[in-house]
Amino acid sequence: MRKIITFDSGLKVVLVPNTAVRSVSIGIFVNAGTEYETSREAGISHFIEHMVFKGTATRSAFDIANETDSIGALINAYTTKSHTCFYTTSLDTHMEKCFEVLTDMYLNPKFDPADLESERKVVFEEINESDDMPDDVCLETLMNSRYEGHPLGKPILGYKEALSKLNREDLFDYMKRRYTPDNTVVAFAGNVDESACVALVNKYLESKLTKSQSSRVHTAHNTTAVYNGVKKDISQAHIAIAFPSYGFGDEGLYTLNLMNAVFAAEMSSRLFQSIREKLGLCYTISGSSSAYEKNGAYIIYTATSPENTEAALRAIKKEIDLLVEKGITEEELKKGKEQLKTSLVLGQESTSAMMRAFGRYASITGELYDTDRMLEFYDSATIEDINEVAKYVFNFDKVTLSIVSGNPPENALDFLK
DSSP states (O other): EEEEEEEETTEEEEEOOOOOSSEEEEEEEEOSSSOOOOOGGTTHHHHHHHGGGGSSSSBHHHHHHHHHTTTTTTEEEOOOOOEEEEEEEEEEGGGHHHHHHHHHHHHOOOOHHHHHHHHHHHHHHHHHHHHHOHHHHHHHHHHHHHHHTTTGGGOTTHHHHHTTTHHHHHHHHHHHSOOOGGGGGEEEEEEEOHHHHHHHHHHGGGGOOOOOOOOOOOOOOOOOOOEEEEEEOOSEEEEEEEEOOTTOOHHHHHHHHHHIIIIIISSSSSHOOOOOOOOIOOOOOEEEEOSSSEEEEHHHHEEGGGGGGGHHHHHHHHHHHHHHHHHHHHHHHHHHHHHHHHHHHHHHHHHHHHHHEEEEEEEESSOOHHHHHHHHHHHHHHHHHHHHHHHHHGGGOOOOEEEESOOOSSSSGGOOO
């Protein structure tokens, strides 16, 4: 049975059993990401994600890689604006070894000064690589503009200036503040048994933790219409548009995802059919939601020839106006429901997908993700629900626009009027 177990230290463990598979995915989720960092610490969450793989008190970087490779397991990590996740996927027979390695990395990173300097260079190269990708620059500019002055406006990778000043004491201090039991969720998904998982947690993690309380202060952020153009020597104009949205766990977010399925998510969506298929203005165009505890944005992204920038923006605005004024059809609603329900059901066949979904949900809300409730929600959604969300989201008084091109227009917001 799927469940959450809260241990005495405050640590939460999520169990998502599936006896039809022979794999197990384990994730350790920590509420450590961009929105918890000060300006001085910008990028520290992601830097720590890198550094724990460089070795622990008893394992070298090679040991970590070799021990997991030797059992055919995948080990990796990622950092978002709201959390960091360290995870493995393996055969069920290797679950204990994988959990032991993960907890060693979580509890005992070495942060050797020499490794710190070499890995700092690696992160700088990652930043350089991102800076060379116009779509990354466009979306990062969008988030920075939308959340200016708010922690969410900082890039996950951080800034070189801040990263260059971080030392091992800074990393240990940040982990002491953020890597606490009440800020941590362990998710087991796949062929797992509750008693075995509880025993592993007690043996390798809970017995080494002390109860603590860390701050979780989140503030909502409002914005007015903002535009930022970035000049870059490239052949296309990359365009990203953000609108107000809902926080993580808000039911409005799920209705928005249903609207997006109709409007911008698939090849048969309105934006794809209009902007690409009918007008031939782009190769790709899509919409997506980014959601955090008290903030969210609905984002449309595309790329076109610089001379078509105005035409693309006006065409997108036309489709938005049509959606807000006329709403969607019953046929579109049915299609959107089937798309999201299929995605949700098929996702349950992947242990890694379930680990990520349940772990992230628990780390942000403290609750158990309920896929059956989500299916019921999609089944019960109405055209009126979609239309209400569309009218809320597409507020052009609060739109954020970023364009990266060889010669970005000066007043691009005028194209959205």
